Amino acid sequence: MGYRGEHIIKISLGTPPVDIYGILDTGSDLVWTQCVPCVGCYPQINPLFDPKKSSTYLNVSCHSQQCQLLDGGSCNPQNICHYGYGYEDRSVTEGVLATERVTLTSTSGVAFSTDIAIGCGHNDTGVFNDHEMGMIGLGGGPLSFASQIGSAFGSRRFSHCLVPFGTDPNITSKVSFGDGSEVKGPGVVSTPLPSMEFKTPYYVTLEGISVGNKYVPFSSSGKVSKGNIFLDSGTPPTMLPQNFYNRLAAEVKKQIPMSPIVGDPDLGTQLCYKSKTRVRGPILTVHFEGADVQLTPIQTFIPPKDGVFCFAMAGMEDDVGIYGNFAQSNFLIGFDMETRMVSFKPADCTKHV
Template sequence: MTSSVMFHPCFLVASILSNYFIGLLATAASNGGFTVELIRPDSPKSPFYNANKTFTGRLNKYYPNALQSRVIAYKGQHLMKVSIGTPPVDIYGIADTGSDLVWTQCVPCDGCYNQISPIFDPLKSSTYSDFYCESEQCLLINTGTCSQNICTYTYAYADSSITKGVLAQEKVTMTSNSGQTVSLDIAFGCGHNNSGIFNDHEMGIVGLGGGSVSFVSQIGSTFGSKRFSHCLLPFGTDPSIASKISFGNGSEVVGDGVVSTPLVSKEYKTPYFVTLEGISVGDTYVPFNSLGMVSKGNMFLDSGTPPTIVPQDFYDRLAVEVQKQIAMNPIRDDPDLGTQLCYRTKSNLDGPILTVHFEGANVQLKPIHTFISPKDGVYCFAMQGSNGGGIYGNFAQANFLIGFDMETMMLSFMPTDCTKQ
């Protein structure tokens, strides 16, 4: 997601694919925090815990091995269950590495889209509080404005989706795998006027970008480091199966089969930029730039955008090579599919293996990553051309344990069956 000044391709892609990926795109709830499990928490005898096993000490002194949250695949997105307020209220939000703000729909909702679950009511939480205009948190969000000395915000997206509301502080309660609880306060957007490409399962966004107001940045010092990892499930996975996202020390991706590429620092801190040099289709190498010149940080990873988006020239050359290696004729007579490269087949498409060549890291994609079925009997190439920047979408990220390490500025991939995580 982005501010009203900057646009996030997640929703631009949702708009582009509204006819193509039929029933594919959906989001979910999001707000101030997560209900999580700690893999291996400190001893309950720690002086930071009271007799009720509730964390009471200074959070920046507490370093669990990793903070974990369950994530499910839902219509092309990855939804995290979060818990905020006192008493805690469960919210479901899209895990989005392409944006920063954490927000949910809030009562009173003067201009909200329909959602199945009850809308969060801050008046029912004893730990909710608005930020004042002079607060550090209000200054950090560059769309922050004031209304009667209360910090308000406007956060807009490329497809004209928008959330408007109050920047507030709320308690996030997290649960360890031993039943212990950890609570901390974070800043989140209490959205009172929200519109755009949202369905009734969506309650907001969980921003996991690199900016100062993202969930990752807010809890970084609390849980040992500014790093996290996720294992996203393939499209179409049964929603009853959950994968995991881990935060802080212990979330590093290490072991056999790990490949890593540098994260590229840019002035705009939200996206996680990497350098894509080219993609091999089978044994045929297709360079990112036909002239051989590649700029650093020409792609960024976005868990909130399903397909991979590349410059049009690169896409055209890539699609030609993919067609050469598929022994079927592509669909030409379906207006719903537009110009997308699609095939009719009753079973999973047996397409070529694509190897993504990042700087210093080769990542092998199987047909499950590169061909997605928008409707029965049809499989379409899960990459698109664009006149804008490059996005490495969540279809290509599925079944990889991917580590985002802002301490070492490295991004790591490990092939993993995320359904067994």
């Protein structure tokens, strides 16, 4: 878990393998890391990945299928696939597309290798910190880590269990890929992934959120369009359309017998409370199509600093919401591209699940 509420995943890249720590991001597809030579890179603690030192590194031609599949792929003068890839927080990576060997070690200690398409970033800017060496995109598009690895592991599905914000950094979140990563058993609820034109984000349909017993509909008119929110492990707070957020926050405020203080601008949240112990907020029940997910104050109030707890949701101008990683913590969440379903199972992600 990064200090800004990001989750970092370790993969090994190249031959001989080098450890890469990238942000786990279900909201994007590209897998990339900063590479030598780095013209415009942000500073990082670990050495940059050096393609010349790997015997399995191969630049991808701009006429290849992989380059055509990449949003923002183009030809450079050497006919190598050049890419430019941007994120909602205005971070950008530019570089060349390549294939490289990735090695993952299973929980039982077995190492597994396969070749995947990756971005070698030569010009990267944005809100990255020096522990983050790039991004591991787990979106639904063909070039995402989940799609590329899933095919090698038998099926395009994966699951993750994210530890809550503020957990001891030595306790890690879990991610599993392919066959055996299905989320099943008692307590599981599932919601469909509607077919959307844009394949990357995992869009689901949110009908409303109950604060205690008080139901707050997503839309005042009661009509919701399919795929009105997407799950994004790379965005910490849950971002909701402003009108819905205002109605929801007003109800949360009403049910907490304390006076709020000024919000926390870094988190973009307006509803914060001064308290020595976690705010005893109401249970929030998120009503996805066909799946009710109950959130406790661990997922809905986070401590940006000692003695302050802030509501882990915020408003935004967009019509489509983002279900962030604070709300996803302490759930085993399965993304199944074969059956087009997302499943939720309450779990203590700090323990072995």
